[in-house]
Amino acid sequence: MKKLSLTFAIIFVLTSIVRADEGMWIPALLQKNEAEMQAMGMKITADDIYSINHSSMKDAVVLFGGGCTGEIVSEQGLLLTNHHCGYDWIQKHSTIEHDYLTEGFWAMTMEEELACPGLKATMLRNMVDVTDKVLENITEETSDEERAEIIKKHIKSIIEEAQKDTEYKVSVESFYIGNQYFLMYNEVFDDIRMVGAPPSNIGKFGGDTDNWVWPRHTGDFSIFRIYKDGKPYKPDYHFTISLKGVEKDDFTFVFGYPARTNEYLPAVAVNQEANVIYPVVVDLRTQILDIYNKYQEQDPKVRIQYASKHAGLGNGWKKWMGVIEGIRNFKGIEKKQAFEETFINWCQETRARMRYMHALRDFDAVYAEYEKYRMATTYFTEAGLSIELIEFAANMAKLSEVTKDTPQEEIDKLISELKAVSAAFFKDYYQPIDEEVALTMLEDYRAAQPEDFRPEILNEIDKKFKGDVKAYVDFLFGKTMFTSEEKVNKLLDGFKPSKVKKLEKDPAVVAANSMMDFYVENVMAKAKECNTKINNLRRVYMEGQMKMIPEVFPEKRLYPDANFTLRVTYGKVGGFKPKDAVEYRHYTTLDGIMQKENPNIYDYVVTDRLRELYNAKDYGRYADKDGSMHVAFIAGNHTTGGNSGSPILNAEGQLLGLNFDRTWEGTMSDLVYDPSICKNISVDIRYVLFLIDKYAGCTRLIDEMTIAE
Numbered sequence: 001m002k003k004l005s006l007t008f009a010i011i012f013v014l015t016s017i018v019r020a021d022e023g024m025w026i027p028a029l030l031q032k033n034e035a036e037m038q039a040m041g042m043k044i045t046a047d048d049i050y051s052i053n054h055s056s057m058k059d060a061v062v063l064f065g066g067g068c069t070g071e072i073v074s075e076q077g078l079l080l081t082n083h084h085c086g087y088d089w090i091q092k093h094s095t096i097e098h099d100y101l102t103e104g105f106w107a108m109t110m111e112e113e114l115a116c117p118g119l120k121a122t123m124l125r126n127m128v129d130v131t132d133k134v135l136e137n138i139t140e141e142t143s144d145e146e147r148a149e150i151i152k153k154h155i156k157s158i159i160e161e162a163q164k165d166t167e168y169k170v171s172v173e174s175f176y177i178g179n180q181y182f183l184m185y186n187e188v189f190d191d192i193r194m195v196g197a198p199p200s201n202i203g204k205f206g207g208d209t210d211n212w213v214w215p216r217h218t219g220d221f222s223i224f225r226i227y228k229d230g231k232p233y234k235p236d237y238h239f240t241i242s243l244k245g246v247e248k249d250d251f252t253f254v255f256g257y258p259a260r261t262n263e264y265l266p267a268v269a270v271n272q273e274a275n276v277i278y279p280v281v282v283d284l285r286t287q288i289l290d291i292y293n294k295y296q297e298q299d300p301k302v303r304i305q306y307a308s309k310h311a312g313l314g315n316g317w318k319k320w321m322g323v324i325e326g327i328r329n330f331k332g333i334e335k336k337q338a339f340e341e342t343f344i345n346w347c348q349e350t351r352a353r354m355r356y357m358h359a360l361r362d363f364d365a366v367y368a369e370y371e372k373y374r375m376a377t378t379y380f381t382e383a384g385l386s387i388e389l390i391e392f393a394a395n396m397a398k399l400s401e402v403t404k405d406t407p408q409e410e411i412d413k414l415i416s417e418l419k420a421v422s423a424a425f426f427k428d429y430y431q432p433i434d435e436e437v438a439l440t441m442l443e444d445y446r447a448a449q450p451e452d453f454r455p456e457i458l459n460e461i462d463k464k465f466k467g468d469v470k471a472y473v474d475f476l477f478g479k480t481m482f483t484s485e486e487k488v489n490k491l492l493d494g495f496k497p498s499k500v501k502k503l504e505k506d507p508a509v510v511a512a513n514s515m516m517d518f519y520v521e522n523v524m525a526k527a528k529e530c531n532t533k534i535n536n537l538r539r540v541y542m543e544g545q546m547k548m549i550p551e552v553f554p555e556k557r558l559y560p561d562a563n564f565t566l567r568v569t570y571g572k573v574g575g576f577k578p579k580d581a582v583e584y585r586h587y588t589t590l591d592g593i594m595q596k597e598n599p600n601i602y603d604y605v606v607t608d609r610l611r612e613l614y615n616a617k618d619y620g621r622y623a624d625k626d627g628s629m630h631v632a633f634i635a636g637n638h639t640t641g642g643n644s645g646s647p648i649l650n651a652e653g654q655l656l657g658l659n660f661d662r663t664w665e666g667t668m669s670d671l672v673y674d675p676s677i678c679k680n681i682s683v684d685i686r687y688v689l690f691l692i693d694k695y696a697g698c699t700r701l702i703d704e705m706t707i708a709e
């Protein structure tokens with residue numbers, strides 16, 4: 001019986017572990033994938049994609065800002081990324097007279113390209129394995145604390161040494177949870193200018209309603225240019241654009257900057273994430289978003305005020321719902337457990353492997369301990385700080401650090417910072433929303449957290465308000481000065497250290513301080529302690545998996561979790577079956593935009609210009625061979641947050657489109673990957689060019705691109 005269940009476990013794991021599409025590969029080690037990529041249809045070599053000896057595709061891919069990817073498409077540094085990646089900059093350049101968010105923006109000459117001070121593009125120039133140097137003198141006997149010290153010291157000296165001989169920015173990054181280290185050489189560009197963006201009803205078509213969802217019709221692109229020494233940057237490589245489009249089963253690969261994944265967690269951690277923490281976050285955010293929706297529907301001004309807040313909360317909210325469901329449907333926990341059974345059996349074969357087994361078993365206790373602090377953190381950030389008044393008061397409470405000895409200069413600096421915070425707060429603040437949010441969040445916070453895990457202010461509601469949260473909220477909003485712009489201005493304008501006392505008595509500051517103090521004193525350090533333990537266990541468990549998987553599952557190659565470094569992922573174009581009786585095709589067309597069109601729903605407005613082009617079928621060379629305008633497509637590339645804006649390339653390495661999202665059913669791919677439903681969504685490059693050329697008439701940009709018919 002025992003034997004039978006073990007074979008069953010192995011088969012169970014095997015079927016889930018052999019997956020061609022899975023993996024985010026380190027470009028410097030891509031040789032190992034070359035044969036498979038070519039067998040899947042790739043016609044170029046790993047060396048064409050990444051080389052440090054000659055120009056290669058890696059010289060055309062950048063980390064855009066802090067969390068997206070961009071790619072160079074001309075000899076003059078022209079850069080493509082997503083609309084949602086350029087959004088902040090499009091917004092920053094927008095005014096009432098020039099509302100680029102609504103109208104779109106097209107620089108018709110280079111002189112019209114707009115500087116974006118603070119925006120950076122980072123390009124990987126070289127990466128070198130320095131694992132041996134980083135881990136030198138570390139043995140199995142080295143304690144975790146010592147180990148951390150030694151590594152810190154080694155990394156510091158590696159960086160100092162390397163930095164001497166290069167103008168690039170160097171850093172050391174950890175892969176496989178501290179089992180491998182690379183020295184990275186990055187070129188950082190800091191003169192990036194905005195070149196073009198479609199109107200939001202194209203670049204964000206479908207808005208939050210369609211977010212994470214297939215079928216999708218978003219023209220999610222914006223255009224920038226890298227400048228160096230005041231001139232358009234001449235890159236070592238730029239992508240050729242393909243007008244051929246994609247067909248089912250075509251080979252594709254995505255080259256970009258995935259941020260974070262956690263594919264090697266133990267079952268207990270995935271369970272905590274997906275079945276304990278996410279449901280709470282989703283539930284809290286559902287209530288907040290319902291309140292936002294109610295008021296946003298009533299008043300167009302409120303709709304705009306809360307649009308960005310809504311998008312911010314809504315993006316994670318929707319994704320995590322998908323993760324919870326995906327883990328359940330895909331039996332993610334059970335598969336992890338089956339894997340762990342096989343792992344433990346493997347560990348038991350030799351004494352040297354026992355430490356891996358112990359690491360795996362030790363997770364249970366640490367995660368049980370961690371859960372309390374994770375939950376407390378979740379309520380603090382998701383419930384407490386979701387009350388805008390509390391967050392604002394927490395900012396304003398910085399004033400209480402001012403004493404009569406603080407230099408005037410410092411006070412002035414703080415005041416001017418807080419004035420900016422205050423202006424931004426009041427511009428987009430709608431008190432009835434916040435009062436309702438406060439009521440529901442505090443009720444939940446108080447009900448869900450045990451007494452010794454509640455900030456004092458929640459216990460005060462019991463003591464002073466007989467547990468009547470509504471009475472407390474009325475008191476809070478009735479007495480605070482922080483809902484009145486006039487009062488806040490008065491406070492800031494004539495601020496004197498003697499005013500600190502009054503400030504500290506404000507009920508919003510009292511509440512904010514109570515929550516922050518509780519978090520800092522009772523939660524943060526404990527959570528960090530657990531985290532350190534978890535990371536040490538994860539490192540050992542990872543090391544065990546790195547030894548066991550090649551032995552027990554030789555067909556499976558390991559890849560490191562995403563860590564904000566450049567990666568290659570590949571997979572084939574194709575639709576999928578999200579549930580019984582439903583099947584998705586792999587592409588969408590402009591017809592779908594017209595079907596979704598609804599002038600009364602903000603997310604589905606179609607401009608006259610786009611409708612005219614559609615009616616005239618004026619697609620030029622950007623039409624598919626079926627005559628229609630293809631808008632987006634899906635493929636089996638293993639992507640995550642940060643891959644937005646990444647180039648999706650064909651077998652020849654030509655640009656097919658820009659990655660911008662994943663399908664809702666497959667959002668659990670950050671924890672467990674299932675190739676049958678985990679698909680990445682890209683905007684078709686032909687739709688992008690059609691918009692630049694036919695819609696905007698910005699043909700100078702088309703002229704500088706290299707286009708393969």
Ligand code: ARG
Pocket residue numbers: 084204206207208211212311315641644660661662
């Ligand atoms: N879900 C995508 C990502 O995680 C796109 C988000 C932007 N789009 C939106 N409608 N909010 O970034």
Ligand code: ASP
Pocket residue numbers: 067068639640641642643644660661662
């Ligand atoms: N939309 C994500 C991003 O902005 C991509 C993803 O999560 O699939 O990076």
